[in-house]
Amino acid sequence: MFDLGSPIWVSLNISLSATLVVLGLGTVAAYQMSHYRGKARSLIESCLIAPLIMPPTVVGFILLMLLGKNSTIGQLLAQYDLQIVFTPVGAAIAASIVAFPLMYRSALGAFEQIDGLLLDAARLDGASEMEVFFCIALPAAMPGILAGTVLSFARALGEFGATLMVAGNIPGQTQTMPMAIYFAVEAGQTQEAWFWTVIILCTAYCGVVAVNAWQALR
DSSP states (O other): OSSSHHHHHHHHHHHHHHHHHHHHHHHHHHHHHOOOOOOHHHHHHHHHHHHHHHHHHHHHHHHHHSSSSSSSEEEHHHTTOOOOOTTTTHHHHHHHHHHHHHHHHHHHHHHHHHHHHHHHHHHTOOHHHHHHHIIIHHHHHHHHHHHHHHHHHHHHOOOOOHHHHHHOOOOOTTOOHHHHHHHHHHTTHHHHHHHHHHHHHHHHHHHHHHHHHHHHHH
């Protein structure tokens, strides 16, 4: 028999943590970039969406070099008996970076569809930038942000390569469902691999259906 709870809990914990991170960072970055027209726009956008086109193992390797015990960050954390590599925090960071471009692109598309005259009118009426963002831009872009949130969660839930490089495969701590599938196949346990596969597919599918249903009711 195999543990039905651990990989599910670990996956949900890491995926939800990553989704919350990219929801905040991706939304703010998208809002800022929707108004930025400077010469560095292309370079900045390339950096923001790079994890989307890079192999996950490359992302994981870069993170390992940046956060490992021999890196500057790793040595600084070691002074306080802290570490990121091979921990759930490391797994969440890896999932966040891989999922970030999906959140960013969805939110950016939503913000760019907002009529700029509407935002300018609010500013002329005395609204602060915070009020413009939270009271006008954010509600108007909410469908795109919600869609990006679901896509980011699904991507984080299915993340394997970068997470394995940074966090390893520690049962009960960093062993997510994709890792459970991989190592179950390696061990010839096809039934267990199918079980985790169905769980991931159903979770992602239900999320997409819920978003589509919500948008249809608007």
